Amino acid sequence: QLQLVESGGGLVQSGGSLRLSCATSGFRFDYYAIGWFRQAPGQDREGVSCIGVSGRTTHYADSVKGRFTISRDNAEATVYLEMHDLKPEDTGTYYCAADRRMSPFKLCVSGGPDSWGRGTQVTVSS
Numbered sequence: 001q002l003q004l005v006e007s008g009g010g011l012v013q014s015g016g017s018l019r020l021s022c023a024t025s026g027f028r029f030d031y032y033a034i035g036w037f038r039q040a041p042g043q044d045r046e047g048v049s050c051i052g053v054s055g056r057t058t059h060y061a062d063s064v065k066g067r068f069t070i071s072r073d074n075a076e077a078t079v080y081l082e083m084h085d086l087k088p089e090d091t092g093t094y095y096c097a098a099d100r101r102m103s104p105f106k107l108c109v110s111g112g113p114d115s116w117g118r119g120t121q122v123t124v125s126s
């Protein structure tokens with residue numbers, strides 16, 4: 001059974017940093033693109049950053065380019081999201097998701113992956 005478990009969220013001041021982790025199990029991790037999504041209260045879920053199976057292809061939302069970095073460790077079946085210079089508008093629940101068919105760009109833009117994690121809360125205070 002495909003499982004994704006997010007961790008690393010928390011409360012941070014504006015300008016601070018966090019590192020999110022998405023630990024996975026139950027599937028061939030190196031066959032799947034992985035994405036990070038976030039949802040703020042009252043807003044739709046949006047794709048933040050997605051990474052292809054080898055880690056060489058990535059996609060970032062314009063709002064996080066230059067501040068967030070996605071990476072994956074195929075040996076550990078884990079994806080990371082390094083977040084720097086956090087802003088209050090980065091606040092939300094962050095989810096990771098896996099999909100076997102979509103490219104990182106399509107995964108981030110279209111959504112609809114094979115499976116979702118339960119999320120981790122990120123709160124950035126001003």
